[in-house]
Amino acid sequence: MxxxxxxxxxxxxxxxxxxxxxxxxxxxxxxxxxxxxxxxxxxxxxxxxxxxxxxxxxxxxxxxxxxxxxxxxxxxxxxxxxxxxxxxxxxxxxxxxxxxxxxxxxxxxxxxxxxxxxxxxxxxxxxxxxxxxxxxxxxxxxxxxxxxxxxxxxxxxxxxxxxxxxxxxENMRISLMNERTMLANQIHDSLAQTLAYAKMRLTVLNEAIAEGDQEDANRYLGDVEEAVDMAYSELRNLITQFRDRIDPRGLVPALQEMVESFRKKANADVDFLNIAQDVVLTPDEEIQVFHIIQEALYNISKHARARHVIVTLDLEGGQYVVNVADDGVGLMTGAAANVGKSFGLTIMRERTAKLNGKLSIESRPAGGTIIRLTFPAKLPEQEAKS
Incomplete structure (x- = not known):
């Protein structure tokens, strides 16, 4: 020097x-x-x-x-x-x-x-x-x-x-606490509920065995086996989600990679269409949108039996609009749905709230389901002030 x-x-x-x-x-x-x-x-x-x-x-x-x-x-x-x-x-x-x-x-x-x-x-x-x-x-x-x-x-x-x-x-500590809270919520809304269901079925299974009711015992045993399989699947999903990291280049490249990966795992025809000419989000907003779409795709792969899925990102009237649409069996019904209907949905809604947005899940008239996320886009002057 x-x-x-x-x-x-x-x-x-x-x-x-x-x-x-x-x-x-x-x-x-x-x-x-x-x-x-x-x-x-x-x-x-x-x-x-x-x-x-x-x-x-x-x-x-x-x-x-x-x-x-x-x-x-x-x-x-x-x-x-x-x-x-x-x-x-x-x-x-x-x-x-x-x-x-x-x-x-x-x-x-x-x-x-x-x-x-x-x-x-x-x-x-x-x-x-x-x-x-x-x-x-x-x-x-x-x-x-x-x-x-x-x-x-x-x-x-x-x-x-x-x-x-x-x-x-300080921000790193806050982010760490938020992620831990998010993980705890996801475990509660997926793995914990599945295990609680399995525990309840084990109770009635023991009663059926004690009473010598073989038909009910076989049915309850099947419920327990199904719940254990579901819990194992949920655990693998949680591990995958918390290993995944958003692409440092931003949301659009990250979604392109996610769709490509989903296409291979789900054996379905999956497309991503970015209609918004310019996507300007904070890093935290990108993370929330990324994980909402990730959870939507995971639910499709687990329940929908879809052959075609399309993810679109658009900007309309000062609002970002994200659609995840499939041509599968539609919204689930029946006993399995009662166990699994809230898996990930609570977390998706919490992430939506962080975006000050709205989340809707509807059946499509032609078959399948569409998940729509809308949240406000920041105007340039708002971005400068934040």
Whole structure:
């Protein structure tokens, strides 16, 4: 890297912006810019710290020029400790050339013999301090004005990176909890109901055997065998659904692949027709639509005995319209339907609700079933605001 003292402010900030867009690990990025700040200030050592989740301590995420023993003592410091605490609480850079607090806190000769001046530059974003850079100097020289100005800009940019990383982790936790809830609901509406049905039939089977009623016993045994087969099929479907991942290129390529896969598994003629000229959905909306169509196709393969299936995606009057139509036997009736009629349907409706849409399932006059999903499309100005 070139002499950082000669680089214009814009180039240093451009370096930060580039790192923010490419670095997955914010701690590593903060540690790398610690070296840049040390070069700019001619510091002999430095530490970068971030606020812990409880807000009571500063945790070291990177250090340069400190011994392993001193690094261990500096691993965590109380938020109110000395110059770091002042920088955090007052939201402004601090400088100290009296090492009393640091020496007392870590009980190390470094602050009594080698370090003469400490700088603390807070990492700020929208009125919050998220961390601190410490620069340890062996003299009492003050930072030049241009370097102080640059440090202020760096701290705001890196503070933004810290906040973005926090929001990303928070969103990942929310997504994980949502997926677990969705999985629990799917198990409840499919596998759990099937097993509950099997358990009830086992009870009457035992009663029939105890009473010597062979005819009823054979019928109930057949019901149990059918329920076990259905439970096994549902389990395989759940495993398949949670292994499947939407194509990173977007919904339309993902649906094309899904239809191709379904065509091979179901031994049916399946077509996908994208009538909408432009499909603009958020990643979450794409996932909901993908899984609704996936569940619809699975139900067709399990129940409909269809020879031809067509999936269409259209945009009409500010509404996306998805149709999944088949020429099979139509909506199920009879005992098997009483067990399986709600499989996946509750989950499809929950996903539809996330889209603020509507879901309908109807018999076609010519035979078969049509599943229709409609949900509002975001206008360009709505997309910009979200």
């Amino acid at each position: 070139a002499d950082m003292r000669r680089l214009p402010v814009v180039e240093v900030l451009a370096e930060i912006a580039s790192s923010m867009s490419s670095d997955a690990n914010v701690d590593q990025m903060l540690a790398r810019f610690l070296e840049i700040m040390m070069r700019l200030s001619k510091a002999k050592a430095g530490v970068v710290r971030v606020l812990t989740s409880d807000g009571g301590h500063l945790r070291m995420v990177g250090a340069v020029g400190l011994s392993p023993a001193l690094m261990e003592k500096e691993r965590y410091v109380p938020l109110e400790c000395g110059i770091c605490g002042r920088a955090t609480l007052e939201h402004s850079p601090q400088v100290d050339n009296v090492m009393t607090v640091c020496s007392k806190q870590v009980r190390h000769l470094y602050f009594a013999q080698r370090c003469k001046t400490v700088y603390a530059i807070p990492l700020r974003h929208k009125g919050k301090v998220l961390g601190v850079y410490n620069l340890f100097m062996d003299g009492d020289d003050t930072l030049p004005d241009d370097v102080s100005y640059l440090f202020n800009s760096i701290s705001e940019h890196l503070g933004m990176a810290l906040e973005n990383a926090r929001l990303t982790r």
